[in-house]
Amino acid sequence: MNQEQRPAILLLADGTVLYGFAFGKIGTTAGEICFNTGMTGYQEVFTDPSYAGQIIIMNNVHIGNYGVKSSDTESNSIKIKGLIGRNLEEQYSRYLAEASLQQYLEQNGIVAIEGVDTRALVTHIRTKGAMNCVISSEITDLNELKKVLDACVDMNGLELASTVSTTEIYEMGNPETASCKIAVIDYGVKHHILKNLEQRGAYLKVFPAKTPIATIQEMKPDGYFLSNGPGDPAAMPYAVETVKALLAENKPLFGICLGHQLLALANGIPTFKMHHGHRGLNHPVKNVITGKSEITTQNHGFGVEPNAVKAHPDIEITHINLNDESIEGIRLKNKPAFSVQYHPESTPGPHDSRYLFDDFIALVQQHKN
Numbered sequence: 001m002n003q004e005q006r007p008a009i010l011l012l013a014d015g016t017v018l019y020g021f022a023f024g025k026i027g028t029t030a031g032e033i034c035f036n037t038g039m040t041g042y043q044e045v046f047t048d049p050s051y052a053g054q055i056i057i058m059n060n061v062h063i064g065n066y067g068v069k070s071s072d073t074e075s076n077s078i079k080i081k082g083l084i085g086r087n088l089e090e091q092y093s094r095y096l097a098e099a100s101l102q103q104y105l106e107q108n109g110i111v112a113i114e115g116v117d118t119r120a121l122v123t124h125i126r127t128k129g130a131m132n133c134v135i136s137s138e139i140t141d142l143n144e145l146k147k148v149l150d151a152c153v154d155m156n157g158l159e160l161a162s163t164v165s166t167t168e169i170y171e172m173g174n175p176e177t178a179s180c181k182i183a184v185i186d187y188g189v190k191h192h193i194l195k196n197l198e199q200r201g202a203y204l205k206v207f208p209a210k211t212p213i214a215t216i217q218e219m220k221p222d223g224y225f226l227s228n229g230p231g232d233p234a235a236m237p238y239a240v241e242t243v244k245a246l247l248a249e250n251k252p253l254f255g256i257c258l259g260h261q262l263l264a265l266a267n268g269i270p271t272f273k274m275h276h277g278h279r280g281l282n283h284p285v286k287n288v289i290t291g292k293s294e295i296t297t298q299n300h301g302f303g304v305e306p307n308a309v310k311a312h313p314d315i316e317i318t319h320i321n322l323n324d325e326s327i328e329g330i331r332l333k334n335k336p337a338f339s340v341q342y343h344p345e346s347t348p349g350p351h352d353s354r355y356l357f358d359d360f361i362a363l364v365q366q367h368k369n
Helices: 042-046 101-107 118-128 142-150 191-199 213-217 237-247 258-266 306-311 355-368
Strands: 007-012 017-024 028-036 054-058 082-084 111-114 132-136 170-172 180-185 202-207 223-226 253-256 271-287 293-304 315-321 327-332 337-340
Touching: 007 111, 007 142, 017 101, 028 082, 028 118, 028 142, 028 271, 028 293, 042 054, 054 118, 111 132, 132 142, 170 191, 180 191, 180 355, 191 202, 191 355, 213 237, 223 258, 223 355, 237 253, 237 258, 253 258, 253 355, 258 271, 258 293, 258 327, 258 337, 271 327, 293 306, 293 327, 306 315, 306 327, 315 337, 337 355
Parallel strands: 028 054, 054 082, 082 111, 180 202, 180 223, 223 253, 253 337
Antiparallel strands: 007 017, 007 132, 017 111, 028 132, 170 202, 271 293, 271 315, 315 327, 327 337
16 A cells, blocks of 8 residues: 555546545556456566556455566566556565565556455446546546546557557577477567467567568468457458468468457458456366366457357367357368467466467477478
């Protein structure tokens, strides 16, 4: 808890007003409200590019009690727009930590509010659905806050991937000793996704989201990877055209989260805005090919249309969500391409799904040889 106890206000688009205390930067921020049910891994969550444009409720009662460390990041900066917590802690117990949560948020310019009944708020969002909100520790006039809220862009139809993608092509791994070469299309890729591929012997070249297809093909990769990322996939026709061109090469292709949605769109399957999305570390998914279940890490507010997937003659469903039966994985019957909606790198989260990286590398090797 911040010792100054400066008041702060949270205003939701449906008119709900909650009062708490300021944490992080003193200021005002607006974005789409969402929640994460994970009990740990808050720094990895804050730095996940897929959270760009969103204000996150951390449902766990205490956030910040083990501080922050530079190695616990998924990108080069915090990507959330704001933070809502029950108890946001300045004091931390981990001796390896380099700073407190308060210092970290201030350094990254993130406005936060604490002292909010987050479990009641999460219940409200589950019922009413995702919506925009505004946090302020400097404006007390609700009419002024409504003006800020009215100016906040809706996530539906918003293209954000190109704003978090790398601006320069970069490489990972040794091309001389690598077992295969993978071209990564960065729509907001997490560090640990790249590490999982590199650790399996792959040489990676990471391309900005809007890289021309000819530039990507110059690499002559053995396979393609479509990354996670933020925003509405239906607002990315440039990416859909890229995926169509990559599929035409008949090389192995693997997509995660936004990459999964783009693969679906490239095959004529529409996406839709979910009621409140899936975000957390304990979502049960069934692999319908093996019959085994997995506990998965998830972070997405859009999904692929189930009926369109089921009716598609060239697509097979590989994974389903056991909570709501939404589509969690697909593979093409006529091409070496597959994707999952969840995050098999699982940082934070359980490692049940990391076999998917092994499957991808095996598929690449099979086609290479």
